[in-house]
Amino acid sequence: KNLKTQLAHVAFDGPLLNASGIHCQTADELADLAATANLGGIVTKSATLLPRQGNENPRYYDLAYGSINSMGLPNLGYPFYLDYVQKEEAKPTILSVAGLSADDVIEVLRDVQNSDYQGLTELNLSCPNVIGKPQTAYDFVATRKVLERIFEFFTKPIGVKLPPYFDLVHFDQIAAVLNDFPLTHVNTVNSVGNGLVVDIEKEQVVTKAKGGFGGLGGAMILPTALANVRALRQRLNDNIAIIGTGGVTTGADVFAHILCGADMVSVGTQVIKEGLGVYDRLTQELQDIMDEKGYTSLADFRGKLQEL
Numbered sequence: 001k002n003l004k005t006q007l008a009h010v011a012f013d014g015p016l017l018n019a020s021g022i023h024c025q026t027a028d029e030l031a032d033l034a035a036t037a038n039l040g041g042i043v044t045k046s047a048t049l050l051p052r053q054g055n056e057n058p059r060y061y062d063l064a065y066g067s068i069n070s071m072g073l074p075n076l077g078y079p080f081y082l083d084y085v086q087k088e089e090a091k092p093t094i095l096s097v098a099g100l101s102a103d104d105v106i107e108v109l110r111d112v113q114n115s116d117y118q119g120l121t122e123l124n125l126s127c128p129n130v131i132g133k134p135q136t137a138y139d140f141v142a143t144r145k146v147l148e149r150i151f152e153f154f155t156k157p158i159g160v161k162l163p164p165y166f167d168l169v170h171f172d173q174i175a176a177v178l179n180d181f182p183l184t185h186v187n188t189v190n191s192v193g194n195g196l197v198v199d200i201e202k203e204q205v206v207t208k209a210k211g212g213f214g215g216l217g218g219a220m221i222l223p224t225a226l227a228n229v230r231a232l233r234q235r236l237n238d239n240i241a242i243i244g245t246g247g248v249t250t251g252a253d254v255f256a257h258i259l260c261g262a263d264m265v266s267v268g269t270q271v272i273k274e275g276l277g278v279y280d281r282l283t284q285e286l287q288d289i290m291d292e293k294g295y296t297s298l299a300d301f302r303g304k305l306q307e308l
Protein backbone atom coordinates (compact mmCIF):
# COMPACT_ATOMS: atom_id res chain seq x y z
CA LYS A 1 0.00 0.00 0.00
CA ASN A 2 1.39 3.33 -0.95
CA LEU A 3 0.89 5.77 1.93
CA LYS A 4 3.63 8.11 0.72
CA THR A 5 2.94 11.81 0.61
CA GLN A 6 4.82 14.99 -0.24
CA LEU A 7 4.91 18.44 1.35
CA ALA A 8 6.90 20.95 -0.71
CA HIS A 9 10.24 19.24 -1.48
CA VAL A 10 9.91 16.85 1.46
CA ALA A 11 8.79 13.22 0.99
CA PHE A 12 7.13 11.41 3.89
CA ASP A 13 6.75 7.61 4.11
CA GLY A 14 3.27 8.05 5.60
CA PRO A 15 0.66 10.77 6.16
CA LEU A 16 0.69 10.84 9.97
CA LEU A 17 2.30 13.49 12.16
CA ASN A 18 2.18 14.40 15.84
CA ALA A 19 0.19 17.55 16.53
CA SER A 20 2.58 20.30 17.61
CA GLY A 21 2.67 20.43 21.39
CA ILE A 22 2.04 16.71 21.85
CA HIS A 23 5.08 14.70 23.06
CA CYS A 24 7.50 17.06 21.28
CA GLN A 25 8.81 19.55 23.85
CA THR A 26 11.95 17.86 25.23
CA ALA A 27 14.90 15.94 23.75
CA ASP A 28 13.53 12.70 25.21
CA GLU A 29 10.07 13.22 23.75
CA LEU A 30 11.50 14.09 20.33
CA ALA A 31 13.72 10.98 20.47
CA ASP A 32 10.60 8.91 21.19
CA LEU A 33 8.94 10.36 18.08
CA ALA A 34 12.04 9.63 15.98
CA ALA A 35 11.70 5.98 17.03
CA THR A 36 7.93 5.72 16.47
CA ALA A 37 6.83 3.37 13.69
CA ASN A 38 4.21 4.67 11.26
CA LEU A 39 4.84 8.28 12.26
CA GLY A 40 5.70 9.91 8.94
CA GLY A 41 7.24 13.07 10.36
CA ILE A 42 7.90 15.08 13.52
CA VAL A 43 6.45 18.50 14.42
CA THR A 44 8.21 20.32 17.26
CA LYS A 45 6.52 22.17 20.12
CA SER A 46 6.04 25.77 19.01
CA ALA A 47 9.30 27.53 19.83
CA THR A 48 9.61 31.12 21.09
CA LEU A 49 12.52 33.58 21.18
CA LEU A 50 13.10 32.84 24.86
CA PRO A 51 12.40 29.66 26.87
CA ARG A 52 9.03 29.63 28.66
CA GLN A 53 7.70 27.80 31.71
CA GLY A 54 4.12 28.11 30.49
CA ASN A 55 1.00 28.39 32.60
CA GLU A 56 0.52 27.01 36.12
CA ASN A 57 -0.78 23.47 36.65
CA PRO A 58 -3.30 21.98 36.28
CA ARG A 59 -3.03 22.86 32.60
CA TYR A 60 -4.18 19.70 30.83
CA TYR A 61 -7.34 17.70 31.53
CA ASP A 62 -8.49 14.51 29.82
CA LEU A 63 -12.16 13.98 28.95
CA ALA A 64 -14.06 10.96 27.62
CA TYR A 65 -14.73 12.94 24.43
CA GLY A 66 -11.44 14.85 24.12
CA SER A 67 -9.26 17.22 26.11
CA ILE A 68 -8.82 20.77 27.32
CA ASN A 69 -5.39 22.42 27.63
CA SER A 70 -4.00 25.68 28.88
CA MET A 71 -0.30 24.91 28.58
CA GLY A 72 0.72 28.50 27.92
CA LEU A 73 3.39 27.85 25.31
CA PRO A 74 6.00 26.12 27.52
CA ASN A 75 9.12 25.41 25.46
CA LEU A 76 12.93 25.33 25.67
CA GLY A 77 13.41 28.34 23.37
CA TYR A 78 13.89 28.22 19.60
CA PRO A 79 17.69 27.58 19.56
CA PHE A 80 17.13 24.13 21.05
CA TYR A 81 14.58 23.15 18.38
CA LEU A 82 16.50 24.75 15.52
CA ASP A 83 19.52 22.71 16.57
CA TYR A 84 17.42 19.56 16.96
CA VAL A 85 15.78 19.72 13.54
CA GLN A 86 19.16 20.14 11.85
CA LYS A 87 20.39 16.93 13.47
CA GLU A 88 17.25 14.78 13.18
CA GLU A 89 17.92 12.11 10.52
CA ALA A 90 15.27 9.47 11.21
CA LYS A 91 12.24 11.41 9.97
CA PRO A 92 11.45 14.69 8.19
CA THR A 93 10.74 17.49 10.64
CA ILE A 94 8.55 20.58 10.80
CA LEU A 95 9.95 23.32 13.02
CA SER A 96 7.01 25.05 14.70
CA VAL A 97 7.59 28.69 15.65
CA ALA A 98 5.44 31.05 17.72
CA GLY A 99 5.87 34.53 19.12
CA LEU A 100 4.45 36.85 21.73
CA SER A 101 4.82 39.61 19.14
CA ALA A 102 5.45 39.95 15.41
CA ASP A 103 8.93 41.27 16.19
CA ASP A 104 9.75 38.10 18.14
CA VAL A 105 8.55 35.95 15.24
CA ILE A 106 10.68 37.91 12.75
CA GLU A 107 13.75 37.57 14.97
CA VAL A 108 13.35 33.80 15.23
CA LEU A 109 12.68 33.35 11.52
CA ARG A 110 15.75 35.42 10.59
CA ASP A 111 17.87 32.87 12.44
CA VAL A 112 16.03 30.00 10.76
CA GLN A 113 16.63 31.66 7.38
CA ASN A 114 20.35 32.11 8.15
CA SER A 115 20.77 28.56 9.49
CA ASP A 116 21.64 25.40 7.57
CA TYR A 117 18.17 23.96 8.28
CA GLN A 118 16.66 22.73 5.01
CA GLY A 119 13.41 21.29 6.37
CA LEU A 120 9.93 22.71 6.78
CA THR A 121 8.90 25.51 9.12
CA GLU A 122 5.41 26.27 10.46
CA LEU A 123 4.36 29.58 11.97
CA ASN A 124 1.82 29.07 14.74
CA LEU A 125 -0.70 31.89 14.43
CA SER A 126 -3.26 30.27 16.69
CA CYS A 127 -2.11 29.61 20.26
CA PRO A 128 -5.19 30.33 22.42
CA ASN A 129 -3.55 30.05 25.83
CA VAL A 130 -0.98 32.82 26.22
CA ILE A 131 -2.52 35.10 28.82
CA GLY A 132 -3.31 38.47 27.33
CA LYS A 133 -2.41 37.46 23.76
CA PRO A 134 -4.90 36.98 20.90
CA GLN A 135 -4.99 34.18 18.36
CA THR A 136 -3.29 36.18 15.60
CA ALA A 137 -5.06 34.42 12.73
CA TYR A 138 -8.43 35.74 13.90
CA ASP A 139 -7.08 39.19 12.94
CA PHE A 140 -6.85 39.16 9.14
CA VAL A 141 -5.01 42.49 8.94
CA ALA A 142 -2.36 41.43 11.47
CA THR A 143 -1.95 38.09 9.68
CA ARG A 144 -1.34 39.78 6.34
CA LYS A 145 1.11 42.22 7.95
CA VAL A 146 3.25 39.54 9.61
CA LEU A 147 3.34 37.44 6.43
CA GLU A 148 4.39 40.51 4.39
CA ARG A 149 7.26 41.11 6.84
CA ILE A 150 8.34 37.44 6.75
CA PHE A 151 8.40 37.10 2.98
CA GLU A 152 10.62 40.16 2.66
CA PHE A 153 13.51 37.90 3.72
CA PHE A 154 12.35 34.30 4.28
CA THR A 155 12.96 32.04 1.27
CA LYS A 156 12.72 28.61 2.89
CA PRO A 157 9.53 26.47 2.92
CA ILE A 158 7.07 27.77 5.52
CA GLY A 159 3.42 27.18 6.38
CA VAL A 160 1.00 28.47 9.01
CA LYS A 161 -1.01 26.80 11.82
CA LEU A 162 -4.53 28.20 11.91
CA PRO A 163 -7.26 28.31 14.55
CA PRO A 164 -10.66 26.90 13.58
CA TYR A 165 -13.05 29.28 11.81
CA PHE A 166 -16.82 29.01 12.17
CA ASP A 167 -18.15 31.36 9.50
CA LEU A 168 -17.92 30.84 5.72
CA VAL A 169 -17.03 34.51 5.26
CA HIS A 170 -14.06 34.00 7.58
CA PHE A 171 -12.89 31.08 5.43
CA ASP A 172 -13.07 33.45 2.43
CA GLN A 173 -11.17 36.18 4.28
CA ILE A 174 -8.30 34.05 5.63
CA ALA A 175 -7.91 32.29 2.25
CA ALA A 176 -7.74 35.67 0.50
CA VAL A 177 -4.82 36.59 2.76
CA LEU A 178 -2.97 33.27 2.54
CA ASN A 179 -3.32 32.97 -1.25
CA ASP A 180 -1.21 36.12 -1.62
CA PHE A 181 1.85 34.38 -0.16
CA PRO A 182 4.12 31.50 -1.29
CA LEU A 183 3.21 29.23 1.64
CA THR A 184 4.04 25.54 1.40
CA HIS A 185 1.12 24.50 3.59
CA VAL A 186 -1.60 25.35 6.01
CA ASN A 187 -2.11 23.27 9.14
CA THR A 188 -5.75 23.37 10.20
CA VAL A 189 -7.03 23.26 12.98
CA ASN A 190 -5.43 24.25 16.23
CA SER A 191 -7.49 23.58 19.37
CA VAL A 192 -10.94 25.18 19.64
CA GLY A 193 -9.95 28.12 21.79
CA ASN A 194 -11.35 29.14 25.14
CA GLY A 195 -13.68 26.30 25.92
CA LEU A 196 -14.63 25.66 29.55
CA VAL A 197 -14.91 22.32 31.35
CA VAL A 198 -16.78 22.19 34.65
CA ASP A 199 -16.36 19.60 37.42
CA ILE A 200 -19.79 19.56 39.06
CA GLU A 201 -18.60 17.41 41.97
CA LYS A 202 -16.17 20.10 43.06
CA GLU A 203 -18.17 22.89 41.42
CA GLN A 204 -14.90 24.03 39.89
CA VAL A 205 -13.12 24.53 36.59
CA VAL A 206 -10.43 21.93 35.77
CA THR A 207 -7.48 24.05 34.55
CA LYS A 208 -5.84 26.92 36.43
CA ALA A 209 -4.87 29.70 34.02
CA LYS A 210 -7.41 32.13 32.57
CA GLY A 211 -10.15 31.05 34.98
CA GLY A 212 -10.28 27.61 33.39
CA PHE A 213 -10.70 28.68 29.77
CA GLY A 214 -8.60 26.48 27.46
CA GLY A 215 -8.17 24.92 24.02
CA LEU A 216 -10.40 21.94 23.19
CA GLY A 217 -9.11 18.90 21.32
CA GLY A 218 -9.99 15.30 20.58
CA ALA A 219 -13.13 13.58 19.29
CA MET A 220 -15.46 16.50 20.06
CA ILE A 221 -13.71 18.78 17.54
CA LEU A 222 -13.62 16.38 14.57
CA PRO A 223 -16.57 17.96 12.66
CA THR A 224 -15.00 21.41 13.11
CA ALA A 225 -11.61 20.15 11.96
CA LEU A 226 -13.08 18.43 8.87
CA ALA A 227 -15.04 21.55 7.96
CA ASN A 228 -11.90 23.69 8.13
CA VAL A 229 -9.88 21.23 6.03
CA ARG A 230 -12.67 21.07 3.42
CA ALA A 231 -13.36 24.82 3.33
CA LEU A 232 -9.70 25.74 3.01
CA ARG A 233 -9.05 23.09 0.36
CA GLN A 234 -11.92 24.58 -1.65
CA ARG A 235 -10.43 28.10 -1.31
CA LEU A 236 -6.62 27.85 -1.19
CA ASN A 237 -4.36 27.78 -4.26
CA ASP A 238 -3.54 24.22 -5.32
CA ASN A 239 0.15 24.74 -4.47
CA ILE A 240 -0.66 25.26 -0.79
CA ALA A 241 -0.83 21.82 0.85
CA ILE A 242 -3.01 21.08 3.88
CA ILE A 243 -2.14 19.28 7.09
CA GLY A 244 -5.41 18.22 8.69
CA THR A 245 -5.38 18.30 12.49
CA GLY A 246 -8.13 17.77 15.01
CA GLY A 247 -10.32 15.03 16.39
CA VAL A 248 -8.52 11.98 14.99
CA THR A 249 -9.13 8.85 17.07
CA THR A 250 -9.54 6.19 14.34
CA GLY A 251 -8.31 5.29 10.86
CA ALA A 252 -11.73 6.33 9.59
CA ASP A 253 -11.03 9.84 10.89
CA VAL A 254 -7.71 9.88 9.03
CA PHE A 255 -9.57 8.75 5.90
CA ALA A 256 -12.15 11.52 6.42
CA HIS A 257 -9.48 14.21 6.76
CA ILE A 258 -7.85 13.07 3.50
CA LEU A 259 -11.25 12.78 1.76
CA CYS A 260 -11.82 16.45 2.76
CA GLY A 261 -8.51 17.37 1.13
CA ALA A 262 -5.75 16.87 3.70
CA ASP A 263 -2.31 15.92 2.36
CA MET A 264 -1.16 14.83 5.83
CA VAL A 265 -2.93 14.30 9.15
CA SER A 266 -1.79 15.18 12.70
CA VAL A 267 -2.81 13.36 15.85
CA GLY A 268 -2.77 15.11 19.23
CA THR A 269 -5.10 14.23 22.09
CA GLN A 270 -5.30 10.57 21.12
CA VAL A 271 -1.51 10.23 21.50
CA ILE A 272 -1.86 11.34 25.12
CA LYS A 273 -4.76 8.94 25.71
CA GLU A 274 -3.28 5.89 23.96
CA GLY A 275 0.47 6.41 23.63
CA LEU A 276 2.67 6.42 20.54
CA GLY A 277 1.38 2.96 19.55
CA VAL A 278 -1.67 4.83 18.25
CA TYR A 279 0.21 5.42 14.97
CA ASP A 280 0.38 1.65 14.29
CA ARG A 281 -3.35 1.29 14.93
CA LEU A 282 -4.36 4.30 12.82
CA THR A 283 -2.17 3.13 9.94
CA GLN A 284 -3.61 -0.40 10.03
CA GLU A 285 -7.18 0.92 10.19
CA LEU A 286 -6.54 3.31 7.29
CA GLN A 287 -5.04 0.52 5.17
CA ASP A 288 -8.01 -1.76 5.95
CA ILE A 289 -10.42 0.94 4.78
CA MET A 290 -8.38 1.51 1.62
CA ASP A 291 -8.39 -2.26 0.96
CA GLU A 292 -12.17 -2.47 1.38
CA LYS A 293 -12.62 0.36 -1.10
CA GLY A 294 -9.96 -0.78 -3.56
CA TYR A 295 -7.73 2.29 -3.13
CA THR A 296 -3.96 1.81 -3.52
CA SER A 297 -2.76 5.34 -2.82
CA LEU A 298 -3.93 8.40 -0.87
CA ALA A 299 -4.30 10.31 -4.14
CA ASP A 300 -7.04 7.85 -5.16
CA PHE A 301 -9.46 9.54 -2.73
CA ARG A 302 -7.81 12.77 -1.51
CA GLY A 303 -10.20 15.71 -1.72
CA LYS A 304 -12.95 13.62 -3.36
CA LEU A 305 -15.66 14.17 -0.75
CA GLN A 306 -18.96 14.22 -2.60
CA GLU A 307 -21.88 16.58 -1.96
CA LEU A 308 -25.45 15.38 -2.11
Ligand SMILES: O=C(O)c1[nH]c(=O)[nH]c(=O)c1I
Nearest residue numbers: 070071072073127129191215
Ligand atom coordinates in the same frame (compact mmCIF):
# COMPACT_ATOMS: atom_id res chain seq x y z
O1 LIG B 1 -1.02 26.26 25.41
C1 LIG B 1 -0.24 25.93 24.49
O2 LIG B 1 1.01 25.85 24.60
C2 LIG B 1 -0.90 25.66 23.17
N1 LIG B 1 -2.06 24.94 23.23
C3 LIG B 1 -2.82 24.69 22.11
O3 LIG B 1 -3.87 24.04 22.17
N2 LIG B 1 -2.40 25.20 20.91
C4 LIG B 1 -1.27 25.92 20.80
O4 LIG B 1 -0.92 26.37 19.67
C5 LIG B 1 -0.47 26.16 21.97
I1 LIG B 1 1.30 27.20 21.77
